[in-house]
Amino acid sequence: MAPTADIIIIGAGISGLAAGCYAQMNGYRSQVFEANDRPGGLCTARSHQGYTFDGGLHYIFGTGPGQPFYSLWQELGAVQRLEFVNQPEFMQIHGPQGEVLRVQSQPDQLEQHFLALAPEDAKLIAGFCKGVRKFKDFDLSMLQQKPKSLMTATDWARLGKQVLPFMGVLGKWSQLSLRDLAGQVKNPFLRSAMPHMFAWPDVPVMVGMSLLAYLDNGNAGFPVGGSLSFARAIEQRYLDLGGEIHYSAPVERVLVENDRAVGIRLDSHDEYRAERIISACDGRRTIFDLLKGKYINRRIEQLYNGHLPLHSQFQVLLGVNMDFSQQPAWVTHLLDRPVAIAGQPHAEIGVKHYSFDPSLAPPGKSVVSLMLTTHYSDWQTYGGSPSRDAENLIDRMEAFYPGLGAAVECMDVTTPLSLEQATGNWQGASCGWLLTKDTLPLMIKGVPKRLPGLERFYMVSQWTEPGGSLPIVALSGRNLIYEICREDGRTFAAAG
Numbered sequence: 382m383a384p385t386a387d388i389i390i391i392g393a394g395i396s397g398l399a400a401g402c403y404a405q406m407n408g409y410r411s412q413v414f415e416a417n418d419r420p421g422g423l424c425t426a427r428s429h430q431g432y433t434f435d436g437g438l439h440y441i442f443g444t445g446p447g448q449p450f451y452s453l454w455q456e457l458g459a460v461q462r463l464e465f466v467n468q469p470e471f472m473q474i475h476g477p478q479g480e481v482l483r484v485q486s487q488p489d490q491l492e493q494h495f496l497a498l499a500p501e502d503a504k505l506i507a508g509f510c511k512g513v514r515k516f517k518d519f520d521l522s523m524l525q526q527k528p529k530s531l532m533t534a535t536d537w538a539r540l541g542k543q544v545l546p547f548m549g550v551l552g553k554w555s556q557l558s559l560r561d562l563a564g565q566v567k568n569p570f571l572r573s574a575m576p577h578m579f580a581w582p583d584v585p586v587m588v589g590m591s592l593l594a595y596l597d598n599g600n601a602g603f604p605v606g607g608s609l610s611f612a613r614a615i616e617q618r619y620l621d622l623g624g625e626i627h628y629s630a631p632v633e634r635v636l637v638e639n640d641r642a643v644g645i646r647l648d649s650h651d652e653y654r655a656e657r658i659i660s661a662c663d664g665r666r667t668i669f670d671l672l673k674g675k676y677i678n679r680r681i682e683q684l685y686n687g688h689l690p691l692h693s694q695f696q697v698l699l700g701v702n703m704d705f706s707q708q709p710a711w712v713t714h715l716l717d718r719p720v721a722i723a724g725q726p727h728a729e730i731g732v733k734h735y736s737f738d739p740s741l742a743p744p745g746k747s748v749v750s751l752m753l754t755t756h757y758s759d760w761q762t763y764g765g766s767p768s769r770d771a772e773n774l775i776d777r778m779e780a781f782y783p784g785l786g787a788a789v790e791c792m793d794v795t796t797p798l799s800l801e802q803a804t805g806n807w808q809g810a811s812c813g814w815l816l817t818k819d820t821l822p823l824m825i826k827g828v829p830k831r832l833p834g835l836e837r838f839y840m841v842s843q844w845t846e847p848g849g850s851l852p853i854v855a856l857s858g859r860n861l862i863y864e865i866c867r868e869d870g871r872t873f874a875a876a877g
């Protein structure tokens with residue numbers, strides 16, 4: 382059978398759509414095959430009774446004109462098609478005695494508030510806020526501007542010069558997690574609240590600082606219409622560039638001849654051929670299922686042997702006949718009495734509503750998300766019902782939001798198992814391998830995008846860029862096409 386395309390891409394998540402857009406921009410005929418009936422992968426949404434249930438997106442780096450990552454989204458047609466909401470406060474943490482920690486993005490306000498709560502920690506608070514101010518000028522995209530394999534000595538020298546003014550803060554805050562920092566805090570409430578400020582305690586402090594800095598710069602907005610609108614904007618760009626997408630088309634096998642990838646076979650047994658195959662879906666599934674584990678080495682085995690941390694969550698999305706618009710957008714409640722989910726005690730429950738984007742619920746009503754971090758293994762052995770757990774959780778939240786249970790009109794429950802089933806992501810991981818101080822070097826170095834012994838086959842996605850996130854996986858697609866252009870002696874082109 383003759384090739385139907387130059388490049389076949391498996392998966393219409395943001396990395397796959399980005400790879401497709403840049404392929405088309407560079408004169409390659411591409412086709413995307415997606416298992417689901419819509420684009421976005423983890424960046425998607427579902428509709429229920431007039432409510433839009435978002436997959437969980439909080440912010441997207443690169444929504445501020447002229448700021449880091451903005452030109453990426455211009456090239457992908459997202460920022461031209463959408464409006465973004467910027468929020469001055471990332472989260473509040475409410476303690477069991479009624480204490481409130483407000484995680485504001487403006488560093489002076491943050492400092493004043495933290496000092497009022499914990500004057501005994503003045504030195505630590507000043508150091509933290511100084512870091513946030515410094516990261517306002519840090520360009521997080523600089524490390525991903527070009528494929529690392531193609532960086533010349535001049536590129537490295539330029540990068541070194543850009544990074545030099547930040548070496549102090551990077552050295553100090555990349556090797557400390559929020560949990561570590563909290564261990565140095567004297568005030569009991571700040572000590573218990575601090576690890577939860579950015580939703581996972583093992584995040585390096587510099588990541589949280591960068592987030593607050595970008596929020597304060599107006600460069601971390603939420604797309605009006607939510608995740609699916611964002612994915613649809615990039616899908617439209619891809620179609621406008623002449624790309625072709627096949628939905629409800631799960632790939633069952635990568636076809637290989639003489640150690641060269643030549644095509645794909647779908648679950649339906651239909652086969653398609655192309656000069657190159659890019660997998661933009663789960664790394665483990667790609668390597669061990671679609672390719673039957675034939676092209677691996679020790680490094681790949683180690684990456685996927687389960688020792689690296691993953692982040693997965695239990696999420697209950699509610700359509701409620703209640704107006705949440707006067708409530709803080711995101712509160713993490715620290716409970717005095719844990720609630721059992723999948724048989725395990727949980728004392729930190731996130732409650733987020735989306736009333737800052739009225740397009741996501743009917744007038745006067747709200748979408749509310751209840752979230753907590755949970756382990757995949759707890760669900761593998763759990764004999765109970767996720768819906769029953771969700772109901773128990775709603776009952777417990779009644780103390781903070783009286784009338785919540787009676788106001789629920791519809792509900793959607795996601796566990797790590799169901800997210801794995803829906804998106805293919807190993808253990809329902811939200812961002813590939815979790816970004817911690819230990820995995821940070823892996824993120825900077827990158828994970829190989831080719832497999833040993835297999836020609837014409839490439840990988841992108843959050844599994845080649847540990848820590849994931851939308852701009853980083855989109856750059857993963859961009860950089861791969863840059864490399865392919867180089868292989869073919871073409872000059873890479875990217876039009877906004």
Ligand SMILES: Cc1cc2nc3c(=O)[nH]c(=O)nc-3n(C[C@H](O)[C@H](O)[C@H](O)COP(=O)(O)OP(=O)(O)OC[C@H]3O[C@@H](n4cnc5c(N)ncnc54)[C@H](O)[C@@H]3O)c2cc1C
Nearest residue numbers: 392394396416422423437439440632805842843849850851
């Ligand atoms: C709850 C939550 C909150 C998040 N919040 C943020 C945030 O605020 N900001 C941010 O930047 N990032 C956030 N992220 C992370 C971000 O969403 C992901 O890193 C990113 O979307 C991953 O994109 P991807 O293209 O690498 O993979 P995916 O989105 O997983 O896309 C892979 C695609 O491949 C498809 N697929 C899988 N197997 C096959 C197959 N065999 N055949 C065909 N298709 C297949 C899947 O259906 C999917 O569409 C969040 C993630 C989660 C889960």
